[in-house]
Amino acid sequence: MYTPLMITSDTSERLIESTRELLWERGYVGTSPKAIQQRAGAGQGSMYHHFSGKPDLALAAIRRTAEEMRGKAEEQFGGPGTALERITAYLRRERDVLKGCPVGRLTQDPDVMADPALRAPVDETFVWLRGRLAEVLAEGVARGELSAALDPGVAAATVVAVLQGGYVLARAADSTAPFEQAVDGVLGLLAAQSTAS
Amino acid sequence: MYTPLMITSDTSERLIESTRELLWERGYVGTSPKAIQQRAGAGQGSMYHHFSGKPDLALAAIRRTAEEMRGKAEEQFGGPGTALERITAYLRRERDVLKGCPVGRLTQDPDVMADPALRAPVDETFVWLRGRLAEVLAEGVARGELSAALDPGVAAATVVAVLQGGYVLARAADSTAPFEQAVDGVLGLLAAQSTAS
Numbered sequence: 001m002y003t004p005l006m007i008t009s010d011t012s013e014r015l016i017e018s019t020r021e022l023l024w025e026r027g028y029v030g031t032s033p034k035a036i037q038q039r040a041g042a043g044q045g046s047m048y049h050h051f052s053g054k055p056d057l058a059l060a061a062i063r064r065t066a067e068e069m070r071g072k073a074e075e076q077f078g079g080p081g082t083a084l085e086r087i088t089a090y091l092r093r094e095r096d097v098l099k100g101c102p103v104g105r106l107t108q109d110p111d112v113m114a115d116p117a118l119r120a121p122v123d124e125t126f127v128w129l130r131g132r133l134a135e136v137l138a139e140g141v142a143r144g145e146l147s148a149a150l151d152p153g154v155a156a157a158t159v160v161a162v163l164q165g166g167y168v169l170a171r172a173a174d175s176t177a178p179f180e181q182a183v184d185g186v187l188g189l190l191a192a193q194s195t196a197s
Numbered sequence: 198m199y200t201p202l203m204i205t206s207d208t209s210e211r212l213i214e215s216t217r218e219l220l221w222e223r224g225y226v227g228t229s230p231k232a233i234q235q236r237a238g239a240g241q242g243s244m245y246h247h248f249s250g251k252p253d254l255a256l257a258a259i260r261r262t263a264e265e266m267r268g269k270a271e272e273q274f275g276g277p278g279t280a281l282e283r284i285t286a287y288l289r290r291e292r293d294v295l296k297g298c299p300v301g302r303l304t305q306d307p308d309v310m311a312d313p314a315l316r317a318p319v320d321e322t323f324v325w326l327r328g329r330l331a332e333v334l335a336e337g338v339a340r341g342e343l344s345a346a347l348d349p350g351v352a353a354a355t356v357v358a359v360l361q362g363g364y365v366l367a368r369a370a371d372s373t374a375p376f377e378q379a380v381d382g383v384l385g386l387l388a389a390q391s392t393a394s
Contacts (some may be wrong), residue, residue, distance in 0.1 A: 109228065181355075
């Protein structure tokens with residue numbers, strides 16, 4: 001049975017997934033429309049049928065990556081345990097550390113940062129992440145698990161920065177060791193804020 | 198007076214400086230030999246007289262940037278004050294935060310990371326930075342300024358990660374605010390390890 005709509009939707013899907021992979025591997029500047037088409041096994045006409053161009057396709061790809069990242073983070077943030085246990089689960093979750101963060105790496109792409117439409121989902125992701133981590137930390141303070149001296153908003157920015165900077169250090173070293181050290185360090189400093197310690 | 202040697206050296210100098218600027222602004226993948234020549238006001242022949250190609254020129258540029266970064270950091274690390282005061286001076290030093298770190302951004306460049314010669318100065322810079330920060334923290338512990346429970350090596354990785362991740366957050370937000378929050382957060386957590394607090 002020939003179902004053009006399904007085939008059309010598959011092509012669009014393959015184009016988005018190929019763009020996500022290439023953005024992660026090569027960045028926006030390093031990703032050509034031709035490379036996307038080749039990886040997706042789609043022709044130029046097909047790509048421009050579905051998307052107005054590389055920025056449009058990149059936007060769909062970035063939005064999906066950002067949505068996936070929020071979904072995965074929420075698995076730990078909304079899980080059981082104390083604030084510190086949930087943040088530990090989030091930071092120690094299995095990650096492809098040496099590939100870096102698919103959202104964070106976009107901040108080094110000058111053409112993504114120069115385009116307000118492309119920067120928006122990157123910005124929103126980190127605003128959400130910092131906000132959600134601040135909520136988890138504030139819960140820990142409210143429940144008496146963490147010292148009342150802890151500023152949840154400021155500590156949340158530190159935790160997100162450690163994760164993003166940990167990727168940078170791991171890539172520089174071509175080893176996950178400095179990522180793990182950076183995470184251990186911030187968890188140790190947060191544990192010292194625990195009223196149970 | 199016509200001094201060909203000086204002119205030659207000036208051209209080499211302009212090529213290195215132009216490459217440093219372009220690597221910071223556009224990254225390695227986004228920097229073409231032609232763009233370097235244009236910014237340096239040098240011809241193709243002149244560029245290939247001084248350097249074997251883009252990788253050779255990039256190596257000279259990255260080495261110089263790394264050396265400059267170490268020199269600036271040492272101004273604070275080797276300065277007066279307690280360990281925490283020197284780390285505070287380092288983290289709060291005036292920086293072009295929204296431009297990001299000229300060394301750290303290279304970790305997002307797939308062609309830099311894939312070339313062992315180009316990755317080496319990036320790796321060495323962060324190894325040095327973590328090692329030097331660990332020394333400063335270890336001095337603080339040895340002098341009784343900081344809790345003996347603090348692991349200097351691990352905490353040093355956290356501090357460097359906060360700085361690198363702070364740049365990522367600032368660029369995503371197009372604002373220095375999350376960088377400053379991340380720095381305030383880690384300094385607050387380190388201050389809680391201070392025996393004077």
